[in-house]
Amino acid sequence: MTIAEATRARLDSLAKPPGSLGRLERLAIRLAETQGRVDPSAAPRRLIVFAGDHGVVAEGVGLWPDSVTTAMMRLMLEGRAGSAALARGAGAEMVLVDAGSKAEGLSGEAYRDWRVARGTANLAQGPAMSAPEFEAALAVGARAAAEADAAGVRVLALGEMGIGNTTPAACLAALLARVEPARVIGPGAGATAESLARKQAVVTEAVARARALKDPRTAIAAVAGFEIAAIAGCIAEAARRGLTVVLDGFIVGAGALVAQALDPAAMEACIAAHRSAEPGHALVLERLGLEPFLDWEMRLGEGTGALLLLPMLDAAGSLLRDVATLAEVTGG
Ligand SMILES: Cc1cc2ncn([C@H]3O[C@H](COP(=O)(O)O)[C@@H](O)[C@H]3O)c2cc1C
Numbered sequence: 001m002t003i004a005e006a007t008r009a010r011l012d013s014l015a016k017p018p019g020s021l022g023r024l025e026r027l028a029i030r031l032a033e034t035q036g037r038v039d040p041s042a043a044p045r046r047l048i049v050f051a052g053d054h055g056v057v058a059e060g061v062g063l064w065p066d067s068v069t070t071a072m073m074r075l076m077l078e079g080r081a082g083s084a085a086l087a088r089g090a091g092a093e094m095v096l097v098d099a100g101s102k103a104e105g106l107s108g109e110a111y112r113d114w115r116v117a118r119g120t121a122n123l124a125q126g127p128a129m130s131a132p133e134f135e136a137a138l139a140v141g142a143r144a145a146a147e148a149d150a151a152g153v154r155v156l157a158l159g160e161m162g163i164g165n166t167t168p169a170a171c172l173a174a175l176l177a178r179v180e181p182a183r184v185i186g187p188g189a190g191a192t193a194e195s196l197a198r199k200q201a202v203v204t205e206a207v208a209r210a211r212a213l214k215d216p217r218t219a220i221a222a223v224a225g226f227e228i229a230a231i232a233g234c235i236a237e238a239a240r241r242g243l244t245v246v247l248d249g250f251i252v253g254a255g256a257l258v259a260q261a262l263d264p265a266a267m268e269a270c271i272a273a274h275r276s277a278e279p280g281h282a283l284v285l286e287r288l289g290l291e292p293f294l295d296w297e298m299r300l301g302e303g304t305g306a307l308l309l310l311p312m313l314d315a316a317g318s319l320l321r322d323v324a325t326l327a328e329v330t331g332g
């Protein structure tokens, strides 16, 4: 019997009409699958936000300067970012892993300065990063997963911060889901008609160049971001360790596509928390083969969508662990 079948049988044996908890039962099965056991737990949990800056911001692909990456990282460390507030509400500790930002002067217990470099190269002009940098960024993510596991964490909610990162995310989505760039281009943190046209041109050209590269890792590195590669490395390591990974929106989804490309088995650890309002996210989820549990029209990033699902994961875990069986009630 698979874990999914055993969990379904357990759910059907509980003191309730079979199927009466609807999608919560599907979430319970998914949680059980990610941990390989019928009595999974959604605690302790940790929000890991991976940060990085992007050379492609110089092309005018968005509205915001990359100084906003640093400003938001500082707010996270002060506990005053949207992600920090939601993490508190969800009972998740927060760790900010700097995989490659240009930030100066940040410190704090939650800060991990594990930078591969200070921002990627401009992917419109050449490869965003070298092959060794890509491997180093994967290792940053693996280290974050190992650190969490050593601290006893069972569930990782993943988030990201990096002005400009919807551009590499769109490149990776087009490259790895094998779709036309136009289908995964969206406004990100805001756009004008001009910035959107530049983004479309940059992504189309960069993806065409990446597709011509024979080695898949080199192609991915050419259009990736340090925080996105770190997310991929984190998912892979979490999967090896039997941790549950709760995915956030479009950019974390692009990291998951990278993890899937390197090892499809990594998807067994993943739960898709929500479908974000970024138009390409639905396609990304389809390619990942994951069902999003929420659709709250969110498009912030930082792990906020992942955090929103945590109370429901608690409910799913309690259901499997704490509810009496029908046999106990009926004496049969
Ligand atoms: C104040 C602010 C806070 C954010 N928190 C997350 N993002 C989100 O927006 C960025 C991606 O959008 P784009 O590719 O258009 O730059 C990422 O940092 C993502 O996490 C933010 C964006 C802004 C402006």
Ligand SMILES: O=C(O)c1cccnc1
Pocket (backbone or CB within 6 Å): 166, 187, 188, 189, 248, 249, 250, 251, 252, 276, 277, 278, 281, 298, 299, 300, 301, 302
């Ligand atoms: O889907 C997301 O996570 C997202 C969308 C837009 C901007 N930042 C994040």
